[in-house]
Amino acid sequence: MSSEAPDPDDPQAASRVDRVRIEDEMEQSYIDYAMSVIAGRALPDVRDGLKPVHRRILYAMHEMGVSSRSAHRKSSSIVGETMGDYHPHGDSAIYDTLVRMAQPFSMRYPLVDGQGNFGSMDGDPAAAMRYTEARMSPISEELLADIEKDTVDFQSNYDDRLREPEVLPSAMPNLLVNGSSGIAVGMSTNIPPHNLGEVIDATVHLIDNPDCEVEDLMDHVKGPDFPTGGNIVGKDAIYSAYATGRGRLRVRADYEVDPEENRIVVTEIPYQENKARMVERIAEDVNEGVIEGIADLRDESDRNGVRIVVELKRGANVDVVENQLLESHLESTFGVINLALVDDEPRVLTLKETLEHYVAHRKEVVRRRSQFELDEAQDRAHILEGRLKALQNVDDVVELIQDSEDRDEARTELRSQFDFSEEQAAHIVRMQLGSLTSMETAEIESEYEDVQARIERLQTILDSEDELLTVIKDELREIKAEYDDDRKTSILEAEGEVTHEDLIPEEDCVVVITEDDYIKRMPVDAFDAQNRGGKGIIGSDPKDGDRVSKVFRANSHDYLLCFTNQGQVYRLKTYEIPEMSRTARGKSAVNIIDLGDDEEITAVVSTDDFEEDECLTMVTRNGYVKRTCVDEFENILSTGIIAAKLEDGDALVDVEVTDDSGDLVVATEGGMTIRFDESEVREMGRSARGVRGIDLQDGDKVAAMVATDDHDDRALLTVTENGYGKRTLLAEYSKQSRYGKGLIDIKTDDRNGRVATAKAVREDDHLVIMSESGQIMRIPAGDVSQVGRNTKGVKIMALDGVDNVASVTVVPAEVENDE
Structure with a gap:
């Protein structure tokens, strides 16, 4: 190091040294680090609802051909491809992400179809990646649909060997549908999942009514829809979260009080609650006398669902036990922070703003896709026009090619005598004689008509904002028809909650x-x-x-x-x-x-x-x-x-x-x-x-x-x-x-x-x-x-x-x- 130090006798040495205050350098370095974590790891993009690691896993699976229709592939293979080509941040972080994307109790609509042990609601870890297998779920393919049609921008991967997408086309509003959570430097995000059909209905409503308010969108999006079900208590908190981007939701387990059997049966628990730990805490409170009246506690859950049975003592007051369980164990708080990256900057978004950014993204995707398909169709129409022209002059064309010494001369003569373009002439030279039959001619004419109709349709989409929005709405409705399901989480009125309507005399x-x-x-x-x-x-x-x-x-x-x-x-x-x-x-x-x-x-x-x-x-x-x-x-x-x-x-x-x-x-x-x-x-x-x-x-x-x-x-x-x-x-x-x-x-x-x-x-x-x-x-x-x-x-x-x-x-x- 000392040999590389500037020579104090060198008069030019001082000009090559920048003098900075150490606190300024530390501040700037910390800001650079923080922004790297915010944009590169912790926060989802508002357009596709994915963090870079999620996006890279899905794109790596896409490039590997591990689709929903292919065989499952070893998770270690997927993790290795992702780490080696796109995400050089360690295999454990990648595998943890892959596991969560496959857990039906973590994702409202899992993006990975896992095979093997991928963990449980009791906090059990997944098996090692060498023992599990995975492939894309059908709905994750909707996020990647049309990615090969120049719908999104690509960037170089970490070592400039490959290209990776900056964002996925995302044919569904994934940020709201599956939610997201993450901790960055000085900020965090916690977006709850929602019902796909409700979010799509709200998106379509926003497209039709761009001046609508959050209240109008809530006619469609009733509230978060957690994969573990349960109940959200209080509508005012939901409105606050949607209107401001921040809120605190009370999430309550779903249970039944059976007075005949003298027991309480819990069938759904709050989202992200560790079931085994919850049962342990209830047992601890019973043993310590904090909760009285419970004779037995059993976890009878299986693959068909949650079932926690709380047997009560004879003569126990059911209402008292119920309230004690609610106060300490069967209710939790979900803090909504709707924070996402908008143009690479973190922003807290309302429900309407989130959907507006998604619609803007889809408009760009559909516009670029339509332009790509239009260019392809026009190229094909150009070739078909050349073939039809050649068929109209078939004898002369065949004779010209026969008389030519090689293909280059044939292409040159075709362009000279029949005014073909370079592409048309090259195609005609490669044509087989079998394509000159009358049946082939009819097929070409039919294809040319179809291509012209396709060109006209694509041009209409590109020229008309209303037509482009109609395409977006139709595609959203198709996804809803394919993947929509019933709401899992119910919305309950909070006891004592005063609504706006309550203040209006009847x-x-x-x-x-x-x-x-x-x-x-x-x-x-x-x-x-x-x-x-x-x-x-x-x-x-x-x-x-x-x-x-x-x-x-x-x-x-x-x-x-x-x-x-x-x-x-x-x-x-x-x-x-x-x-x-x-x-x-x-x-x-x-x-x-x-x-x-x-x-x-x-x-x-x-x-x-x-x-x-x-x-x-x-x-x-x-x-x-x-x-x-x-x-x-x-x-x-x-x-x-x-x-x-x-x-x-x-x-x-x-x-x-x-x-x-x-x-x-x-x-x-x-x-x-x-x-x-x-x-x-x-x-x-x-x-x-x-x-x-x-x-x-x-x-x-x-x-x-x-x-x-x-x-x-x-x-x-x-x-x-x-x-x-x-x-x-x-x-x-x-x-x-x-x-x-x-x-x-x-x-x-x-x-x-x-x-x-x-x-x-x-x-x-x-x-x-x-x-x-x-x-x-x-x-x-x-x-x-x-x-x-x-x-x-x-x-x-x-x-x-x-x-x-x-x-x-x-x-x-x-x-x-x-x-």
């Missing part, structure tokens, strides 16, 4: 909507009953040019299906509609429901009314009727879904919940009604238009629909736009065949005006009537005279000037009595 409300889509709710009891024929009081104050279009009653905790004139349906909680005073205008509905242009709510149904095998029956302005099973309205996007297909100029008017056992009464604006058996309208899908329910007269339109049956003692309330109305027993409306002209219900002369709506009511129900200008009035239904069909009715509400009745809602008698 009460009956009146919801008011205007034509310009302003919406609000008010308590029903804010309106005292008045006498028939009054003007009512101010119930809304629409802006100039706006008019009230709909008023309906709902409970503040109801889930509502809101159907619009354009045939869409949206779902929301009543309490999500802002509560305002009578004189308030309301809030723009676009802040609550994603309504389109010229779209307005025309019917509302509470999902609390649904029962098994029921249908939603709809009627349109032009008289079409359809029935669709309520099951088709379970998963409604924030942007809504199609409820009915409409003709141009048609609009959805009314919706009723029916069970195929009664009749439908359709009322028109011109005062006609028709009653027919519901079974005449067959059940059909959401996108169907329906069948004709009534033969409308010229200029007439449907106003409303009512569901009834032969034992219904209610009356049909018909209200006209000028504030007149009547009640007629439903029994007076005789049944006809569907698509008839119907019967006269009420006279629609100048005094009455056209029919505004029709409702089924009982005498002790209350009516809430609202005018277009915002006047509202509440009256008992019995105040409206009960008369026969084909009459004028009586004045119900006094209207000013050009004001008209906008809508009527019914407050049932049982609700009225509760108030």
Whole structure:
């Protein structure tokens, strides 16, 4: 060393020495080391959810041909290949990683199919690598799919001999699906695993609704889904973890209390809990008297699952023992730290941000794959064009090749005389004579057509962002169909946990909507009953040019299906509609429901009314009727879904919940009604238009629909736009065949005006009537005279000037009595 020291007499020596402060050098060296550990070992990449060691093991298996369809290979062989070619950090670290990837109690969807002893939930270690065998699991191949199609960037391995991928294409959101854990320098990550189907549904929802919130994604991702099952206690903690990237989840074992056998049986334990150690700790607490009342403790677990039996002493208080076990042993805390590498920098991510980065990765992968396949297809099309051209001039081409001295001359002459490219000429020279048959010609033409169609499809994907996203969604759905399974972990409400909904008083409300889509709710009891024929009081104050279009009653905790004139349906909680005073205008509905242009709510149904095998029956302005099973309205996007297909100029008017056992009464604006058996309208899908329910007269339109049956003692309330109305027993409306002209219900002369709506009511129900200008009035239904069909009715509400009745809602008698 001394011989290499600078010569103090050398005048240039000083210029070759850098003087630095030792604390600065140590700080920079430590930062370099820390970043090496963070980026190179401990943290997963947000795109494929893998750390370098996981990625290198899978890629080494891919290069070795150890797929899910091949024979198992000795683990020592896989570890050796990985260490020698890609990961020179010691065989034990690589094998430990391989083992964990094969453990079904560690990975929600194991990436390695192991054969042999790969450890247990009791903390037993895996057998030595020379005794175990492994191969890729089918789902791990989805992470590597299309890697040979220039979908990801490659980098040199540690000794520059080989190339390895910087990230895998990852056809599924693996970071959330399998989770990750690791300790870096000054930071750590602990991402829980999730259900594949739920994560894919959330990813598809995010693609369709890029402006959605974490709450919207949680409609699909209910919470972590641990491979060992168990229960997560408390939804607020899950929301906090998803919204901030950090949280603490209470994970509880799943158990059954058997009072007849006087025992507690544990069938699932918290994730990452050592089962044997947990049983030992319970036994220690029993022996030390910390837990009393336990007579025997047995671990009866086998390959079929966990079974820990806690036998209780005679006379022991089961609740006390249960609470003691929960407090000390059957519950643990899982600390969520959603930390991953984004562009080689560690970041704590929310649920939405995690999925956004994954979608961006898949867009890049699919775009690069499509470009690769397009280049291949275009090259193939170029060769096929040359072959077809050669076949069109087959005699001349064959003669030219025969007359040439060698292949080089033949290629040159082909390019000169027939304008072939270099690639085409080389291919033609190599062609065999057997390929000149008519059958071969037909096959080439067919292949050329297929290649051209493939080129057009790939070009569409590359040119259209929407088409590219559609491809991503379709591929995600295919993976879900292939690998989805039932959720293993249940979500429990925490005892004493106060949810947002708990803070909302449960009460009956009146919801008011205007034509310009302003919406609000008010308590029903804010309106005292008045006498028939009054003007009512101010119930809304629409802006100039706006008019009230709909008023309906709902409970503040109801889930509502809101159907619009354009045939869409949206779902929301009543309490999500802002509560305002009578004189308030309301809030723009676009802040609550994603309504389109010229779209307005025309019917509302509470999902609390649904029962098994029921249908939603709809009627349109032009008289079409359809029935669709309520099951088709379970998963409604924030942007809504199609409820009915409409003709141009048609609009959805009314919706009723029916069970195929009664009749439908359709009322028109011109005062006609028709009653027919519901079974005449067959059940059909959401996108169907329906069948004709009534033969409308010229200029007439449907106003409303009512569901009834032969034992219904209610009356049909018909209200006209000028504030007149009547009640007629439903029994007076005789049944006809569907698509008839119907019967006269009420006279629609100048005094009455056209029919505004029709409702089924009982005498002790209350009516809430609202005018277009915002006047509202509440009256008992019995105040409206009960008369026969084909009459004028009586004045119900006094209207000013050009004001008209906008809508009527019914407050049932049982609700009225509760108030």
